[in-house]
Amino acid sequence: MSRTARPAVGTFVFFSVAFALAIYFTFAAVQGDFGLFRRAEIEAEARDLSRQLSEVQVQVAQMENLTKRLSDDYLDLDLLDEQARSVLGMLRSDEIVIR
Numbered sequence: 001m002s003r004t005a006r007p008a009v010g011t012f013v014f015f016s017v018a019f020a021l022a023i024y025f026t027f028a029a030v031q032g033d034f035g036l037f038r039r040a041e042i043e044a045e046a047r048d049l050s051r052q053l054s055e056v057q058v059q060v061a062q063m064e065n066l067t068k069r070l071s072d073d074y075l076d077l078d079l080l081d082e083q084a085r086s087v088l089g090m091l092r093s094d095e096i097v098i099r
Contacts, residue, residue, distance in 0.1 A: 030036050069076045070083075084090070091097060 028035060032038070068074050069079055085092070
């Protein structure tokens with residue numbers, strides 16, 4: 001009985017499919033929706049949003065301070081005087097105006 005040399009088509013198909021799956025999963029791990037590049041984008045966006053949050057918190061603190069200073073419980077006479085002169089367009093007698 002003689003055996004003829006048959007090409008190993010099944011082996012070739014198996015390794016071709018395995019290679020294609022490996023390439024697909026590698027691409028998905030790097031470039032996919034939950035891949036490394038997307039994670040880097042999300043971390044960069046989180047850093048930017050954290051910076052914006054700190055800036056907004058500083059602005060809110062400043063506004064709260066000004067609001068408190070204009071409230072009935074806390075009266076800052078200098079701020080009240082400045083606001084009244086600004087709104088009414090009046091000057092104190094000891095002020096010098098340069099135009």
